[in-house]
Amino acid sequence: xxxxxxxxxxxxxxxxxxxxxxxxxxxxxxxxxxxxxxxxxxxxxxxxxxxxxxxxxxxxxxxxxxxxxxxxxxxxxxxxxxxxxxxxxxxxxxxxxxxxxxxxxxxxxxxxxxxxxxxxxxxxxxxxxxxxxxxxxxxxxxxxxxxxxxxxxxxxxxxxxxxxxxxxxxxxxxxxxxxxxxxxxxxxxxxxxxxxxxxxxxxxxxxxxxxxxxxxxxxxxxxxxxxxxxxxxxxxxxxxxxxxxxxxxxxxxxxxxxxxxxxxxxxxxxxxxxxxxxxxxxxxxxxxxxxxxxxxxxxxxxxxxxxxxxxxxxxxxxxxxxxxxxxxxxxxxxxxxxxxxxxxx
Amino acid sequence: xxxxxxxxxxxxxxxxxxxxxxxxxxxxxxxxxxxxxxxxxxxxxxxxxxxxxxxxxxxxxxxxxxxxxxxxxxxxxxxxxxxxxxxxxxxxxxxxxxxxxxxxxxxxxxxxxxxxxxxxxxxxxxxxxxxxxxxxxxxxxxxxxxxxxxxxxxxxxxxxxxxxxxxxxxxxxxxxxxxxxxxxxxxxxxxxxxxxxxxxxxxxxxxxxxxxxxxxxxxxxxxxxxxxxxxxxxxxxxxxxxxxxxxxxxxxxxxxxxxxxxxxxxxx
Numbered sequence: 227x228x229x230x231x232x233x234x235x236x237x238x239x240x241x242x243x244x245x246x247x248x249x250x251x252x253x254x255x256x257x258x259x260x261x262x263x264x265x266x267x268x269x270x271x272x273x274x275x276x277x278x279x280x281x282x283x284x285x286x287x288x289x290x291x292x293x294x295x296x297x298x299x300x301x302x303x304x305x306x307x308x309x310x311x312x313x314x315x316x317x318x319x320x321x322x323x324x325x326x327x328x329x330x331x332x333x334x335x336x337x338x339x340x341x342x343x344x345x346x347x348x349x350x351x352x353x354x355x356x357x358x359x360x361x362x363x364x365x366x367x368x369x370x371x372x373x374x375x376x377x378x379x380x381x382x383x384x385x386x387x388x389x390x391x392x393x394x395x396x397x398x399x400x401x402x403x404x405x406x407x408x409x410x411x412x413x414x415x416x417x418x419x420x421x422x423x424x425x426x427x428x429x430x431x432x433x434x435x436x437x438x439x440x441x442x443x444x445x446x447x448x449x450x451x452x453x454x455x456x457x458x459x460x461x462x463x464x465x466x467x468x469x470x471x472x473x474x475x476x477x478x479x480x481x482x483x484x485x486x487x488x489x490x491x492x493x494x495x496x497x498x499x500x501x502x503x504x505x506x507x508x509x510x511x512x513x514x515x516x517x518x519x520x521x522x523x524x525x526x527x528x529x530x531x532x533x534x535x536x537x538x539x540x541x542x543x544x545x546x547x548x549x550x551x552x553x554x555x556x557x558x559x560x561x562x563x564x565x566x567x568x569x570x571x
Numbered sequence: 572x573x574x575x576x577x578x579x580x581x582x583x584x585x586x587x588x589x590x591x592x593x594x595x596x597x598x599x600x601x602x603x604x605x606x607x608x609x610x611x612x613x614x615x616x617x618x619x620x621x622x623x624x625x626x627x628x629x630x631x632x633x634x635x636x637x638x639x640x641x642x643x644x645x646x647x648x649x650x651x652x653x654x655x656x657x658x659x660x661x662x663x664x665x666x667x668x669x670x671x672x673x674x675x676x677x678x679x680x681x682x683x684x685x686x687x688x689x690x691x692x693x694x695x696x697x698x699x700x701x702x703x704x705x706x707x708x709x710x711x712x713x714x715x716x717x718x719x720x721x722x723x724x725x726x727x728x729x730x731x732x733x734x735x736x737x738x739x740x741x742x743x744x745x746x747x748x749x750x751x752x753x754x755x756x757x758x759x760x761x762x763x764x765x766x767x768x769x770x771x772x773x774x775x776x777x778x779x780x781x782x783x784x785x786x787x788x789x790x791x792x793x794x795x796x797x798x799x800x801x802x803x804x805x806x807x808x809x810x811x812x813x814x815x816x817x818x819x820x821x822x823x824x825x826x827x828x829x830x831x832x833x834x835x836x837x838x839x
Contacts, residue, residue, distance in 0.1 A: 245739070306718075306744060333737045337719040340704045343672070344711035349800040350672065352702050365803070370700045371600060372584045374591045377700075378804035386800075422716050422733075422746035429740040467839070475756060485722075485757050486739060491701065492756055494738075500838045510588045511698075521838055523829065524814075532587055539832055540814045541825055551826035559830050559839065 237269030239318060239385070241311065241329035241338065242287060242295070247280045249273075249287055251439065252330035254397035256390055257291035260328065261398065263359050269325065270294055274318055276310060288406035291398050294322075298411035306422040308337045313416050315342055324385045326357075326364055331389040339389045349381035355394040364388070373491055373514035392439065393497040393518060430486035436470060438487065443469030444498045446489055446516070447477055450505020450526060451545070454482040459549045460504060466556040472496065474512050489515035504545045508533025525549070572726070572748070574621045574633045575688040576655065577678055577705065578614040580646035583607070584698040591807065598805040599668060600699070610646040612761075613694025615653075617754040619761035620692055620724045622654045629726045632656050634685065638677050639663050644777075651772035652764030658777040659685045666782070666789050671700060673796045675708025677787060682709060684785050685778070689748040690731060695720055695755045706753035716750040722757035 238260040243250045253273060260271040270293040275283065277299060284295050296318055300310050311334065315327065327342065329335030331353045343350035351366035355376075358365050364381045366388050381388070438444060445464040447457055457471060464471045473483035475490050489496055491514040501519035505526060506512060513536055516522070524537035525545050534540045541548060583606055592601040610618075621633045635650040635658040637643050647658045661681050666673055682691055691710075696703035703719075710717030722741065723734040733744045736755050782789050817832060819825035833839045 306716075306746075308717075308719075333720055333735070336703055337707055337717070340707035341711050341717065343704075344675070344708045347799070350704065351800070352704060370702075370805075371582075371591065372698060372701065374586075374588050375593055375600070375805055375807050377598075377802055378806075379800055380803055381800050383799050420716055420747055422718055422744045422750075425743045425745060427737070427740065427742040479756060479759065485736065492695065500833065509585065510591075511584070521836060523833070532589065534814045534816070535589070535810065536812055537814050538812060538836075539829070540816045541829065542816065543822070543825060547822035548825055551822035552829055555823070555826035555830045556839075559834065 236323055236325050237264060237293070238271050238326045238328060239315070239322065239324040240271065240273045240292075241315065241327070241335055242273040242275040243330060243332060243334055244275060244277060244283060247277070248283050249275070249290075250330065250332075251397070252332065252390065252392050253287060254290035254400075255392070255395045256328045256330065257287070258398045259357060259390065259395045261291045263326070263357065263364075270322075272296060272318075272322060272324065274298070274314060276300065276314055284408050285402075286400070288404050289400040289402050291404070293406050295406060295408040296411050297408055298413055300413070300416075304424050305416070305418060306424055307334050308341060309416070309418070309421045311338045312341050312345065314411070314413060316345070317411060317413050319346075319385070327385050327387045329389045331391045335389045339387050343387045347383070349383040349386040351379045351381060351386075351388045353391050354388050355391050357388060357390070369514060372509070372511040373517070374510040392495045430484050438470050438472050438489070438494050438496055441470035441496065441498050443467040443500045443502070444472050444489070444496050444516070444519070445469050445502045445504065446472040446474065446506060447483070447504050448474035448506030448512070449476045449480070450507070450528075451477065451482065452505070456505065456545070457483055459545070462553050463502070463549050466553055466560075467500070469498070469500075474506050491515065503533050503537065504549065506533055507531050508536055572629065572631045572689040573687065574624065574631050575636050575682055575686070575691045576614070576617050576621050576633060576650065577636045577691065577693040577709070578618065578646055578650055579611045579637065579694075579697045579699075580608050580639050580643040581611045581697060581699040583609045584612065593805050593807055595804065595806055598802050608642060608645065610649055611694050611697045611699070613696060613698060613754060613756065615761040616756065616758045617692040617694050618650050618653050618655060620721065620752075620754050620758055622762060624724060624726055625654070627725065634659060634688070636678060636681050636685065637661070638674055638681070639667065647777060648772055649764060651775045652769040653762055654765065654768050655775075657775050660777060660779045661785065662779065662781050664789070666792060669793050669796045670800065670802065671697075671702040671704035672708060672799070673792050675705045676712065676792060677782065678705060679709045679712035680785055680787055682713065687749065691749070691751045692724070693751065693753050695753045703753070706751050710751035713749075716746045717753070718744050718746055718750065719753040720755040721752050722755055724752050724754070
């Protein structure tokens with residue numbers, strides 16, 4: 227393609243974060259958003275992947291809605307992630323002129339997007355939960371004031387830059403028959419003389435079973451638990467329900483629960499079918515992480531707690547009594563179910 | 572070494588959603604009467620991070636920078652009472668509402684003119700607009716490294732060592748100075764004002780300046796920002812949840828109620 231044709235082949239560039247070579251769930255969510263924004267137009271949804279992406283990862287990204295995957299590898303693992311990404315994105319932008327650059331609102335994306343926007347003087351919206359296109363302008367809706375309000379921003383640069391909150395958009399059903407191309411980028415040696423260096427990375431143990439983000443049931447505890455011991459009780463309840471334990475920011479900051487379990491504005495966003503909030507007051511910054519759950523059951527000793535304004539089911543009382551009783555009742559419920567013959571007419 | 576800490580005075584972020592109101596016409600929050608403004612909590616943690624560097628035995632002068640209205644003096648006073656040494660207050664007459672990008676441009680200029688600083692600390696985001704743009708913006712405008720979401724910051728010889736929060740853990744990052752580091756809530760509780768520092772605070776040097784003083788043109792900054800992006804709306808989303816409060820005389824009865832409701836809603 228000539229440079230002019232390249233200029234016309236606009237569309238959306240997605241920052242394709244991977245973990246252990248596989249795309250994070252946000253990539254498929256952003257692709258669903260990109261497909262919706264491109265609509266019937268002829269723009270391309272392109273995903274940039276850094277590092278060792280397996281060919282199965284590329285297939286997965288194409289199946290999720292990508293037209294093109296840019297692959298590039300840096301072999302220096304101690305380089306600082308947003309430095310590498312900034313370099314790689316700038317490189318892609320010289321080959322492909324998207325209307326929009328999307329990144330997840332993650333520890334990487336939340337740093338990369340503003341850096342890119344300031345570097346190239348672009349419009350920027352962070353932590354978006356919705357994006358639409360009105361004529362030639364992207365319009366972003368993002369929570370602010372601890373999730374109590376929403377602001378709507380029109381972004382007028384080309385490209386515009388936005389980060390997207392996890393679980394804001396449902397991914398498309400993967401289509402293994404979709405076709406897309408993959409291009410390998412060879413990048414110039416980076417000038418890393420002033421770059422930060424990473425000396426170690428530690429993954430926090432998130433326990434057995436499904437991750438918080440994928441769990442169908444989340445049992446979360448807050449300040450109202452009164453201490454770290456309460457989380458033991460919550461673990462037992464989560465186990466009964468095949469769920470995972472999470473926590474409010476206060477509970478994590480008090481050291482009752484690892485920070486990787488934190489749900490809320492500055493933690494993780496979860497969308498389980500059932501969210502059980504125990505001893506959580508329901509501050510809006512917490513609701514930012516669980517407000518899209520299918521149903522919320524709140525257990526709190528304070529009948530005035532804000533969580534009861536957000537919950538479908540509420541129980542006012544002492545969790546120390548209610549949770550153990552609930553664990554026993556669930557065991558009864560399960561044994562009753564188990565005794566119903568599967569092939570009963 | 573010299574450390575700059577950028578702070579912002581905001582509406583109390585803990586205001587309950589039930590009393591939180593916005594003026595949709597003017598696209599701004601309606602201040603709650605009688606509710607004092609506060610320092611953005613992440614910025615208080617940035618002050619704390621600076622104090623911990625000093626506690627670790629590093630000789631440093633800590634300068635507080637803020638871009639805000641006259642009232643922001645109170646936030647500066649609190650920072651000085653926590654142990655900061657001096658302050659630069661750049662008065663704002665409404666430019667903040669234009670957006671975080673503009674705030675970053677102003678603060679980058681302040682950092683440049685009030686410096687040189689070896690380390691510039693900010694909160695991970697201001698707890699009003701929650702954008703998380705300013706720290707990265709300052710770094711990019713000054714062409715210096717930035718490390719975001721720090722849970723600890725230490726000085727080792729001529730380098731800054733940051734424990735950085737990742738989505739699934741932590742990483743240890745080392746960077747040269749000058750640099751910007753943004754502080755996350757994982758850093759822990761900020762200290763309270765000390766009596767000794769509070770007594771001294773009134774005597775600590777504070778520069779008050781306007782945008783004009785530092786050669787910035789507010790109208791130009793506004794029009795440049797609005798050329799790129801504008802806030803079209805600010806609103807409070809409507810909630811439509813009716814809570815079904817379950818009742819029971821004992822924990823056992825409540826548990827039965829919960830199980831039957833969840834089961835009826837196909838949630839078990």
